[in-house]
């Protein structure tokens with residue numbers, strides 16, 4: 643019986659909603675690993691970038707700020 647605090651991730655659901663265009667990545671759908679990997683390199687997951695920027699594979703924090711730093715809207 644669930645106490646309301648149990649959480650499990652669904653790899654299948656994550657893969658369905660993942661917007662990263664790098665299909666060969668072993669972390670695809672494993673969002674915690676994706677975030678850890680990129681943050682270690684001062685980057686952010688591809689899903690946080692608009693599609694045209696995501697496709698450049700520049701996942702740097704600097705690029706993120708450049709895109710959204712002006713108030714969020716592009």
Ligand code: SF4
Nearest residue numbers: 662664667670676688
């Ligand atoms: S954002 Fe990076 S780690 Fe995450 S699925 Fe795409 S290439 Fe892999």
